[in-house]
Amino acid sequence: MTVLWTIVGIAIFFFGLLVSIAWHELGHFATARWFGIKVPEFMVGFGKTVWSVKRGETEYGVKAIPLGGYVRMIGMLPPAPGQGRLGRSRRTGPFQGLMDDARAQSQMDVLPQDADRQFWTRAPWKRIIVMFAGPFMNLILAIGLFAGILMGIGIQAGGTQVSAVSECVLPATASAPVDDRCPAGAPLAPAAAAGMLPGDRIVSLAGREYGPNDGMELREAIRVTSGPTPIVVERNGQRLPLTVDVIENQVADFADPDRAVTAGFLGVGLLPGDYVQQSPGEVVEYIGGVVAGTAEAITQIPSRVPALFGAAFLGEERSDDSPMGVVGVSRIGGEILAQEDAPWQQDVGLFLNMLAAVNVSLFLLNLLPIPPLDGGQIVPAIWESIKRNTARAFGRPDPGPVDAAKLLPFAYVFVLVFLGFSVVVAIADIVNPVRIFG
Template sequence: MTIVWTVVGIAIFFVGLLLSIAWHELGHFTTARWFGIKVPEFMVGFGRTVFSVRRGETEYGIKAIPLGGYVRMIGMLPPARGGTLGRNRRTGPFQGLMDDARRQSQADVLPQDADRQFWTRAPWKRIVVMFAGPFMNLVLAVALFFVTLMGVGMPAATTQITALEECVLPAVAVQGQAPPDRCPAGAPQAPALAAGVQPDDRIVAVRDQRFGPDDGTGVQDAIRASSGPTPVVVERAGREIPLTVDIIPNTVSARDLENPDATVTAGYMGVLLDTSYQSLTAGETLAQIGNGVARTAEAVVAIPSRIPAVFGAAFLGEERGQDSPMGVVGVSRIGGEILAQQDVPWQQDVSLFLNMLAAVNLSLFLLNLLPIPPLDGGQIVPAIWEAIKRNTAKLLGRPDPGPVDAAKLLPFAYVFVILFLGFSVMVAIADVVNPVRLFG
């Protein structure tokens, strides 16, 4: 049954990725049509067409390689300065490539479509068209985060004791983790067990501070701040029972989301608290989204520095960290791993699924804004530069300098595509032979 759920999870998340790509392209498509730009193709994927259907002047379809998508607009590049291109291909290391790209850009421009080309639109309209794709990913990410954090909620400790630790062991008080089956010889008895605390008790008060049923974090903080004989009140079978627990210092989890393995020395009682999913407020959700954007931006910036580790994981058998870059194969496999988990609340599966899909959309938003062709930012930057040049010329009373020749950026595009394909293949190999595992 675990295998079945793994396959189902992979399929569901893969479909989510395809929908995210289509949603991105919808932003380009819709704004291009608003501004009168002709769009012959709307495709999800690259390579050979698997399925397509024509509606009006646009062909919609799915291609074989699900590594992205595209909306083909006519006239993406302006003709060479001085008029349209001739038939002769110029020589030079890059001139030939640029001439070929210009010809390809003009190949499907019919005489009646001359005024429907992308490059003929005002710079601000081109910026809107190219920014609309990444913006759609941002909108989807924010929506998914709101559904997850305000609808499903986040796991938080309650004051209900789900299990007791039998002896004092360092850094074992991980939320939701079962206590060890056996204690090593000579290990002292855990303070809560020695004081008579029982499983299924609910902690009502620590010292003079009382707590509601969902304030498990407050209980943990109060225990960590205590030391020595401490009055604790528990609720058992509807009755409040006062106890004295000899809280001792111990090495416990630091509860640091950025570094889950971090530990601190703090007061230790030896109880494991139950968890429940609690909805966040709109303000708390916005704060979490801001943190998510910042962490994703840091991860995008850190990709080049992580290439050696990915290479080691793919070809040298080195350990793969949970913060390692993943591709379509890796994130889809994580989707299968999520659903394959047994005896977990449904909120956990839904929350992990939606949060991961939201993180993917945040990554698509930030990556596509990089000022590198063929990414969207590679068209946004020339349009911004053209707007600056034209407005400056207008202020100085000079002639219109004309469109910026984005074809000159093509050498960078070819280098980027080669590097991207190599990186993608390496990540895909690592995702197969040495995948990232969320649950060990």
């Protein structure tokens, strides 16, 4: 049954990725049509077409390699200054042939009656809107998913009910006791010495009361407490006052569980609390944190390539924050649904949260000012607007469109690097995948 749920989870999440891609392309398509640009193709995927249907002047379809998508607009590149009758520039250079071929390809399906429906003929601000609309659709989808998760399902709060009581004091850096027995000479844990038992609910600590879902606040309070401290627990419906001698110990840092810090230690494990729905303000704050964290992660991708290569080919350990591709995130989608005895809120929340995070990544990645990404068309349009407005302000002739074809050498380098990186990520996702459940 676990294998079946894994397959179902992979299929559902993969479908979610395809929907995200189509939603992205819909942004380009809708705004392009709005501004009168002709759009011959709307495709999800690359390679050979496996299904398509033509409606009006646009062919809609799905291609064999579902790793992206595109909307083909006519006239993406303007003719070069001084272009000859055959579409060849009179200029020469190591990349001139490449740029001329791209311009010729851009003009291939421009019919005489469509001359004024080309992408490059639109005002720069319209082109910016068309190219920004795709990533913006991913951001809208991410916001909708996050809002649905946080305001509909909620976030599981930390509980205050004791799940386990440590028998002795061991630092976080120490290895686990053999056969769950404490080593000789290890002092008794404060909670055990005070008589606390699994199933107790901590009602108050040092005079401050805590509700059933105030587990995080309770944990933070324990860490700044030391010495004999009054504590009240609820056991079998009755409140019992106890005194616990909180000591300092090496414990895992909240922000970085792999790092140990010195703090107050009680020696209890706490059960998770209920799912608590979040307010709109908390949703905005959460989304802001995700966007900032994703942007930081993108800037760190080059520094993580050596570790990714080691995980893919050298058998090195794969870190939890390692870059993942379509294979990796889809596999995690299957891993989520395969969990047994997990509450439905956890499965649905993790599933949608990961899909929302993918859309945030698509939003930010596509804004990078590198062709063939959307930002690679936005930047030339911005520069063209600056040049034209400056010329107009100083009474100079219109400088004409910016020749975006000059960025093509960078585009080819980026595509080669991206393909190589994608292959390494895919291999790592297969042979050494990231596992969120251990």
